[in-house]
Amino acid sequence: MKKYTFILSLFLAWSANSQDLKKYKKLYPNDDVIRLQQEIVLHIKLDNGTFSIKKDVFEEDLYLNNSANYNSKRSLNYATFFNLDTIEASSFSPQDDTYTENKVTNFNKKNNLNDSFYDDSKELSFIYPKLAKGSKTQLKLQYSIKNPRFLNAFFFGDFYPVIRNKVTIIADKDIELIFKPFHLKNAPKITFKKKKKGKNYEYTWSQLNSEKFDIEADAPSYRSILPHIIPIITSYKENNETKKLLNGVGGLYSWYYSLVENINKEDTDQALVALVAELTQGKTSDLEKVKALYYWTQKNIKYIAFEYALGGFIPREANDVFQKKYGDCKDNSSILYKMLEIAGLEGNLTWIGTRKIPYTYEEVPTPAVDNHMILSYEYNNKTYYLDATGRYIQIDYPSSFIQGKEALIANGKSYKIKKIPVIAANLNTITDSTYLKISGRDIIGSSQTKLSGYLKNNLFYNLENTRKEAAVKELYNKRFSKGSNKFLITSFTEENKFSYEEDFLVRYNFTIQDYVQNIGSEIFINPHINNSILGIKTKKDRKYAIEFDYKKQYSYTNTIEIPEGYTVSYIPTSVSLGTELLSVNLSYSKVNNTLVCQQDVVFNFINLSVAAQQKVNAIIEQTEKAFKEVIVLQKK
Amino acid sequence: MNFIKSLILLLCITSNSSAQTSPFYKSYDWDTNPNYVIEASDKDMIALKEKVVTEFFFEDQNLTEYYLEHKVLWLNSDDRIEEYNKVYLPYASNASLVANKARVIKKTGEIIVLDASKILQAENEETGSKYNYFAFEGIEKGSIIEYYYVEKRRPKYQGARVDIESDYDKQFVEFDLYAPTNLLFNFKSFNLETAVVKDESSTEKLHWQFAVKDLQGIDREEQAPYTAAIGYLMYKLHKNTANNTIITSYNEVAQNLYAFYYPGYTEEENKLIEKFALIFISLE
Numbered sequence: 029m030k031k032y033t034f035i036l037s038l039f040l041a042w043s044a045n046s047q048d049l050k051k052y053k054k055l056y057p058n059d060d061v062i063r064l065q066q067e068i069v070l071h072i073k074l075d076n077g078t079f080s081i082k083k084d085v086f087e088e089d090l091y092l093n094n095s096a097n098y099n100s101k102r103s104l105n106y107a108t109f110f111n112l113d114t115i116e117a118s119s120f121s122p123q124d125d126t127y128t129e130n131k132v133t134n135f136n137k138k139n140n141l142n143d144s145f146y147d148d149s150k151e152l153s154f155i156y157p158k159l160a161k162g163s164k165t166q167l168k169l170q171y172s173i174k175n176p177r178f179l180n181a182f183f184f185g186d187f188y189p190v191i192r193n194k195v196t197i198i199a200d201k202d203i204e205l206i207f208k209p210f211h212l213k214n215a216p217k218i219t220f221k222k223k224k225k226g227k228n229y230e231y232t233w234s235q236l237n238s239e240k241f242d243i244e245a246d247a248p249s250y251r252s253i254l255p256h257i258i259p260i261i262t263s264y265k266e267n268n269e270t271k272k273l274l275n276g277v278g279g280l281y282s283w284y285y286s287l288v289e290n291i292n293k294e295d296t297d298q299a300l301v302a303l304v305a306e307l308t309q310g311k312t313s314d315l316e317k318v319k320a321l322y323y324w325t326q327k328n329i330k331y332i333a334f335e336y337a338l339g340g341f342i343p344r345e346a347n348d349v350f351q352k353k354y355g356d357c358k359d360n361s362s363i364l365y366k367m368l369e370i371a372g373l374e375g376n377l378t379w380i381g382t383r384k385i386p387y388t389y390e391e392v393p394t395p396a397v398d399n400h401m402i403l404s405y406e407y408n409n410k411t412y413y414l415d416a417t418g419r420y421i422q423i424d425y426p427s428s429f430i431q432g433k434e435a436l437i438a439n440g441k442s443y444k445i446k447k448i449p450v451i452a453a454n455l456n457t458i459t460d461s462t463y464l465k466i467s468g469r470d471i472i473g474s475s476q477t478k479l480s481g482y483l484k485n486n487l488f489y490n491l492e493n494t495r496k497e498a499a500v501k502e503l504y505n506k507r508f509s510k511g512s513n514k515f516l517i518t519s520f521t522e523e524n525k526f527s528y529e530e531d532f533l534v535r536y537n538f539t540i541q542d543y544v545q546n547i548g549s550e551i552f553i554n555p556h557i558n559n560s561i562l563g564i565k566t567k568k569d570r571k572y573a574i575e576f577d578y579k580k581q582y583s584y585t586n587t588i589e590i591p592e593g594y595t596v597s598y599i600p601t602s603v604s605l606g607t608e609l610l611s612v613n614l615s616y617s618k619v620n621n622t623l624v625c626q627q628d629v630v631f632n633f634i635n636l637s638v639a640a641q642q643k644v645n646a647i648i649e650q651t652e653k654a655f656k657e658v659i660v661l662q663k664k
Numbered sequence: 665m666n667f668i669k670s671l672i673l674l675l676c677i678t679s680n681s682s683a684q685t686s687p688f689y690k691s692y693d694w695d696t697n698p699n700y701v702i703e704a705s706d707k708d709m710i711a712l713k714e715k716v717v718t719e720f721f722f723e724d725q726n727l728t729e730y731y732l733e734h735k736v737l738w739l740n741s742d743d744r745i746e747e748y749n750k751v752y753l754p755y756a757s758n759a760s761l762v763a764n765k766a767r768v769i770k771k772t773g774e775i776i777v778l779d780a781s782k783i784l785q786a787e788n789e790e791t792g793s794k795y796n797y798f799a800f801e802g803i804e805k806g807s808i809i810e811y812y813y814v815e816k817r818r819p820k821y822q823g824a825r826v827d828i829e830s831d832y833d834k835q836f837v838e839f840d841l842y843a844p845t846n847l848l849f850n851f852k853s854f855n856l857e858t859a860v861v862k863d864e865s866s867t868e869k870l871h872w873q874f875a876v877k878d879l880q881g882i883d884r885e886e887q888a889p890y891t892a893a894i895g896y897l898m899y900k901l902h903k904n905t906a907n908n909t910i911i912t913s914y915n916e917v918a919q920n921l922y923a924f925y926y927p928g929y930t931e932e933e934n935k936l937i938e939k940f941a942l943i944f945i946s947l948e
Binding site: 136137138139141145146153327328330331332351352353354419492493495496499 | 708741742743745746749750752776784786787788789790795797799801802803804883
């Protein structure tokens with residue numbers, strides 16, 4: 029109650045001031061909305077070993093221009109472990125020297141069906157009435173956090189300016205808390221105070237005038253950029269005895285283990301046993317067996333997510349997944365675990381945070397560190413990361429979105445942490461061999477393009493729902509585009525389509541109209557018909573790193589037939605550019621009556637810092653210049 | 665809205681005689697021993713059967729509609745399985761689903777009927793919609809999924825559309841409409857060679873029917889007017905023969921629109937107009 033009195037008085041003082049708009053418009057001329065106040069109070073009570081956690085949130089926003097009403101609709105998400113208990117919302121319309129309050133009375137609930145097929149997340153939405161330039165809004169919320177492992181991060185910066193930001197944690201003195209800071213150097217000074225109040229400790233962080241953070245395409249997740257603090261309850265006292273909670277990775281793992289230790293104890297479905305026998309029959313090595321089981325699971329168990337309460341953490345029984353033929357990442361891992369076990373092999377359940385989550389297990393040993401489960405399999409001292417939620421993933425590749433991340437691998441009551449490798453560029457390749465014939469101003473060509481690794485997988489995903497031949501041709505016109513937008517494939521054949529192990533090969537004939545310049549007795553032709561590399565250049569004023577799905581390598585061999593009666597009068601000089609991040613090699617040579625133009629590009633990164641972007645951009649700029657060079661053929 | 669209410673009342677008063685029969689859906693069921701034949705097995709999916717039956721029915725003096733949709737789809741690619749393995753059935757909050765069954769028929773002939781407890785419910789207060797939704801269990805490449813549901817809803821009779829063609833091939837498509845003997849419906853088919861015909865043998869209810877075989881899927885081409893190009897049916901309640909009233913006509917539409925665009929003035933507004941007129945006159 030005291031807190032609200034404080035907030036109320038603060039609010040009255042602020043709302044009475046109709047100069048706010050003028051003042052903040054001057055300070056933030058380019059912003060639509062600013063947060064005047066944000067206060068979060070987390071109450072963590074402990075009663076005989078039972079936690080009671082409430083989170084009070086207060087937010088006050090000021091709208092600086094006529095786009096205010098675009099913000100009228102607000103939606104809040106909540107779920108079983110994070111229940112929204114109370115809500116009060118109002119907008120305040122400026123009138124003369126004061127504000128008139130418009131209370132929100134209509135709140136609409138809906139089941140959130142967007143993320144998972146079935147989960148407990150709900151959305152509450154409402155409309156702030158009469159929002160206009162100079163309006164303010166106020167929102168008061170109270171949440172119950174039902175599990176002490178799920179304390180959320182507190183942010184000290186956002187995608188809008190925040191004028192006053194305060195976070196208070198009031199926790200029973202018997203609760204041991206630690207606070208993990210991230211990117212606080214990006215934020216204005218944060219004042220921290222800790223004091224004892226009765227049987228509680230009160231921790232307070234306050235901050236003034238945090239500038240807004242920009243949103244940039246393909247930037248790492250907001251958790252990699254915004255300043256924030258993650259509170260973690262490491263232990264607590266119950267009857268004078270210390271009980272561990274999230275005391276390091278061990279604490280997290282022992283909770284995870286308690287959720288999975290009792291699964292797959294029922295009698296195995298005999299049809300599953302028979303299937304495993306059939307799939308592994310004749311396989312000579314354990315790895316071959318695992319491969320057969322892994323590919324079957326990818327092909328046959330469809331991804332449907334059920335995330336209801338603890339169901340979001342506990343894998344379903346393998347029998348159940350087998351009969352339903354669908355499941356989420358945990359269920360896929362569960363059936364694969366069981367299938368390996370039936371085959372006399374051992375896989376291990378493995379927790380992983382995808383690349384959206386930037387923390388290591390040591391940094392944040394809480395459920396906030398991961399969001400995915402796979403199965404690990406050890407063979408000849410190599411770990412294979414089997415993610416059966418996708419399709420076409422070869423056994424040597426992890427799914428692309430977990431590359432470089434830590435894996436928490438179950439090993440009975442203990443665990444191992446391993447780093448998932450980033451797949452090398454030479455395993456994700458486009459190898460293209462093209463023969464070009466000049467016909468007047470047009471090019472008539474034939475190509476064979478071979479794809480491997482993630483590049484192959486992505487094309488397969490696109491091909492899956494491209495059903496008619498004309499649509500497939502259109503897709504290849506885009507994917508294999510050469511020279512100009514007049515590139516048109518006339519016919520094609522495919523080899524190893526939808527193969528897990530073999531490279532995908534497409535052979536095609538094509539034309540590029542009006543590509544060649546004929547002036548007098550000379551023919552000018554630009555041999556750089558593959559220029560997609562130029563697209564990775566980033567803006568000079570970019571603020572954040574940029575992320576890519578995988579490393580990759582392109583190799584294009586373009587062989588141009590010298591027309592009868594012509595000789596080569598100019599070929600560009602070979603170029604070799606590059607750093608360890610990006611290398612570009614262009615070479616040109618005359619072989620009999622042809623010119624062979626070779627282009628090799630290696631993209632050796634999945635993440636480019638701002639400094640790295642500058643280096644890469646410099647190479648791209650040099651490549652742009654090199655790409656302007658043409659071949660000149662002279663009539664004999 | 666008042667117009668619709670009074671219309672329903674009008675229909676009720678004059679239609680007691682037809683309330684004796686039972687709605688069709690009570691005797692409707694899927695085939696207990698299905699024997700579907702797939703005619704072109706090189707396709708990625710085929711609708712073996714798609715059936716819509718709608719019945720306008722007097723119940724407790726009110727006209728209500730029972731709308732049944734029954735689909736039998738053969739799924740033969742990963743992509744199509746993922747497209748159709750989940751079903752969402754939205755219905756208005758004042759409607760209800762009175763039947764909802766789903767099953768998978770495997771290539772081996774094994775049938776997995778979805779337990780009613782696995783049909784989930786969701787609600788969206790904002791749109792006033794409710795959903796029944798479920799995931800089929802046990803689908804493999806080449807399995808058949810079959811489901812039907814019956815929605816009891818406020819009758820939609822002032823122009824409703826039933827799509828006959830889709831982006832996949834269909835072996836058999838049917839549409840039936842039942843109505844009390846005093847309610848005459850009109851039908852029109854678009855982009856189809858077959859028309860809806862009246863079943864003259866039906867005596868207790870009026871019955872119109874439509875059936876076609878072997879429809880080719882229509883590609884969803886970029887920027888093509890797909891919705892206008894596919895085959896579909898439209899129907900409306902034309903006349904109540906009990907009192908010889910035309911129910912849905914341009915005349916009715918025009919009156920509705922007029923009332924919407926030119927509402928009368930409220931008493932308060934009339935007073936203000938009067939006041940304004942007096943001031944205006946006094947100025948003269």
